[in-house]
Amino acid sequence: MAMIEIKDVFAGYGIGPDILTGLSLNVVAGRSYCIVGPNGAGKSTLLKVICGQLPPRSGSVMFNGQDLAGLRTDEVLERGICFVPQxxxxxxxxxxxxxxxxxxxxxxxxxxxxxxxxxxxxxxxxxxxxxxxxxxxxxxxxxxxxxxxxxxxxxPKVIMLDEPTLGLAPKISRQIFDSMNELKAAGIAIIVVEQNARMGLNFADWGCVLDLGRMVFEGPSQDVLSDERIEQLYLGRKRQTEAAS
Amino acid sequence: MVQNIQIIILGLALGGVYALMASGLTLIFGVMGIVNLSHSAFMIVGAFIAFYAFTLFGIDPILSIVITMPAMFLLGIVVYKLIFARSFADPAKRSVMVLMTFALALVIEGTLGFFFSNIYRSTSPSYASDAVIVGPFFLPLGQLYAMAMSIVILLLLWAYLKYTWTGYAIRATMHNRTAAEVVGVNVDRISMLVFGIGMALAGASGSALSFVFSFYPSKHWEFVAILLSLVVLGGMGSLLGALIGALSLSVVAAFVSSNYGPTWSPVTFYLALFIILLVRPQGLLGKKSGL
Incomplete structure (x- = not known):
C-alpha cells in the first residue's frame, strides 16, 4: 500500500503558470525513488508540494490516508516527512x-x-x-x-533530497550516495531529485521521469535506465557516445 | 589625554543608548528583511508613555519599561497583524513594505502631533541632570543610567536568543528563512513575535530617550538616519554589529562634536551611512546578500 499518494496535482508559484500539470505518484514505504527530467519539469516543485512549502492548486497529497493539503511545513514534518532542499x-x-x-x-x-x-x-x-x-x-x-x-x-519515515550532489566532486558525491544507501538499509523511504540521473537511478529502486509537470514514465530504475527512448530524451546518449569513443 | 578619555566616556554612554535603539531595528530586518522606517516613531510613542507615567503617576522613566515594553509589544503585534502579515505573505508586496513603514511613521507622527502638539518634552528625574565627578572625569548620571539599562536589556535579549528554543528559532530564521521553515519553524509566527519584540525594544528606547533627550512627535526623523547608519555599519540583521556600530560611531561623533561643534555631530552618522553603503554595503558583520 502506498504511504504517499499524489493524485492529479496542479501547482505553481504566485500568479505564474502551473509547473505541475496533473502529476500523480504513489510512494511505497521503504522504497527509494529517483526523479529525473529536464530543467523546468517540476522535480523540485514536486518535493515542495509534498513537504507543504507549496500548496497544490488542485489535486491531493495523502499521507497514510491523511490529506496533507493546507498543512504547514512543521505539521508535515510531524508526520515524518523531511525535506533537504538543494x-x-x-x-x-x-x-x-x-x-x-x-x-x-x-x-x-x-x-x-x-x-x-x-x-x-x-x-x-x-x-x-x-x-x-x-x-x-x-x-x-x-x-x-x-x-x-x-x-x-x-x-523520518520519508526523506526527500533535492540535488544532494549538486556542485560536489564525484568522489564526494559517491560518499553522499553511500550515506543514502545506509538510510535505505534502515528502511527509510527516499525520494531524490538528482542531476546525475544515472547515479541517482543506479541508487534508487524506482525511477520516475517527469516532463512538463507530468509523469511520463515510472518503473523499476533498471527499466528506466535500459529504455532507449528515455535514455535518448532524458539521460543523454551515453551508449552511442561510448560506442563512438 | 584626559579630555580624549572624557570624550570617549561620553561617546560610549550615548552609544549604549543608541545600541538599544538600533537593536529592535536590526532584529526586525534580520527576520523579516524590512527596513522599518517607523521604528524611531515608535520610540517616540514609548517616550510619551514614559513621560505621562512620570508626570501623572511619578513612575521613574527607567522603571517605566515595565509599562512601555509590554504596551509596545502588544501594539507591535496589532500593527503586524493589521499591516504586515498579509503584505508579507505576498512577495510582490514585500518590495513596497519599506514605503509602508514610511507611511506608518507619518501616521504616528501626525497622530501624536494632533493629540500632544509639537512642543518639547522630557522627563526630569533627579539623576537626569545630575553627574558624578571621578578624578578628572565628569560622568553624567542620566546617560550612565540609560546606558546601564540598555546593557541589561541587551544582555537579556542575547540570553533569550542564545538559550531558549524560541531564541534558536529567531536566530535560525535570521540566518536562513527557508532552512528555518524546512526544520519546522513557523516563520510567520516568528516574524510576528520578532516585530513585537522589536517594538518592545523601541518602547524601552523611548523610556531612555525621555530623559536623555528632549522629544516631540517629529523628533523621530533625527533618529532615522542615525539608527540606519549604526545598523548598516554593523551589518543589517546583526545584533552584535549594531552594538559595535553604535559604540564606535557615537565615539567618533563625540570627537567631531568636541572639535567642530555639536552641529556637526549628526553629520558623522550621515557621512558614515553614505561611505559604508559605497564601500562595504554589507557592513562589518552582515552577509553580502543581506542588503
Whole structure:
C-alpha cells in the first residue's frame, strides 16, 4: 500500500503558470525513488508540494490516508516527512551542534534531541569532532552530510533530497550516495531529485521521469535506465557516445 | 589625554543608548528583511508613555519599561497583524513594505502631533541632570543610567536568543528563512513575535530617550538616519554589529562634536551611512546578500 499518494496535482508559484500539470505518484514505504527530467519539469516543485512549502492548486497529497493539503511545513514534518532542499540550507553562522539541534526543533525536548544527535553522529563521524565549529567551516560534502544528519534527527519515515550532489566532486558525491544507501538499509523511504540521473537511478529502486509537470514514465530504475527512448530524451546518449569513443 | 578619555566616556554612554535603539531595528530586518522606517516613531510613542507615567503617576522613566515594553509589544503585534502579515505573505508586496513603514511613521507622527502638539518634552528625574565627578572625569548620571539599562536589556535579549528554543528559532530564521521553515519553524509566527519584540525594544528606547533627550512627535526623523547608519555599519540583521556600530560611531561623533561643534555631530552618522553603503554595503558583520 502506498504511504504517499499524489493524485492529479496542479501547482505553481504566485500568479505564474502551473509547473505541475496533473502529476500523480504513489510512494511505497521503504522504497527509494529517483526523479529525473529536464530543467523546468517540476522535480523540485514536486518535493515542495509534498513537504507543504507549496500548496497544490488542485489535486491531493495523502499521507497514510491523511490529506496533507493546507498543512504547514512543521505539521508535515510531524508526520515524518523531511525535506533537504538543494541550496545547502544550513544555518552557516550557527555551530554544527546547533544545526543538528534545530533538526529536532519540533520535538522541543533537549534530552531526547541530544540522544538522537548521538545516533546521527555515529553515522557521520566527521561531524563529531567539529560540533562546536560554525557550519560554514565544513566542506561542501560535509555540509551535505550535516543537512542529511539534521533531517535524520527527526527519525523520518520519508526523506526527500533535492540535488544532494549538486556542485560536489564525484568522489564526494559517491560518499553522499553511500550515506543514502545506509538510510535505505534502515528502511527509510527516499525520494531524490538528482542531476546525475544515472547515479541517482543506479541508487534508487524506482525511477520516475517527469516532463512538463507530468509523469511520463515510472518503473523499476533498471527499466528506466535500459529504455532507449528515455535514455535518448532524458539521460543523454551515453551508449552511442561510448560506442563512438 | 584626559579630555580624549572624557570624550570617549561620553561617546560610549550615548552609544549604549543608541545600541538599544538600533537593536529592535536590526532584529526586525534580520527576520523579516524590512527596513522599518517607523521604528524611531515608535520610540517616540514609548517616550510619551514614559513621560505621562512620570508626570501623572511619578513612575521613574527607567522603571517605566515595565509599562512601555509590554504596551509596545502588544501594539507591535496589532500593527503586524493589521499591516504586515498579509503584505508579507505576498512577495510582490514585500518590495513596497519599506514605503509602508514610511507611511506608518507619518501616521504616528501626525497622530501624536494632533493629540500632544509639537512642543518639547522630557522627563526630569533627579539623576537626569545630575553627574558624578571621578578624578578628572565628569560622568553624567542620566546617560550612565540609560546606558546601564540598555546593557541589561541587551544582555537579556542575547540570553533569550542564545538559550531558549524560541531564541534558536529567531536566530535560525535570521540566518536562513527557508532552512528555518524546512526544520519546522513557523516563520510567520516568528516574524510576528520578532516585530513585537522589536517594538518592545523601541518602547524601552523611548523610556531612555525621555530623559536623555528632549522629544516631540517629529523628533523621530533625527533618529532615522542615525539608527540606519549604526545598523548598516554593523551589518543589517546583526545584533552584535549594531552594538559595535553604535559604540564606535557615537565615539567618533563625540570627537567631531568636541572639535567642530555639536552641529556637526549628526553629520558623522550621515557621512558614515553614505561611505559604508559605497564601500562595504554589507557592513562589518552582515552577509553580502543581506542588503
Amino acid at each position: 541550496d545547502r540550507s544550513l544555518f552557516t553562522d550557527m555551530t554544527i551542534r546547533e544545526n543538528l539541534q534545530m533538526g529536532g526543533y519540533i520535538l522541543k525536548d533537549s534530552a531526547e534531541i541530544d540522544r538522537r544527535i548521538e545516533g546521527v553522529l555515529e553515522m557521520f563521524p566527521v561531524l563529531k569532532s567539529r560540533l562546536g565549529l560554525a557550519a560554514k567551516t565544513l566542506s561542501g560534502g560535509q555540509q551535505q552530510q550535516l543537512l542529511i544528519g539534521r533531517a535524520l534527527v527527526l527519525r
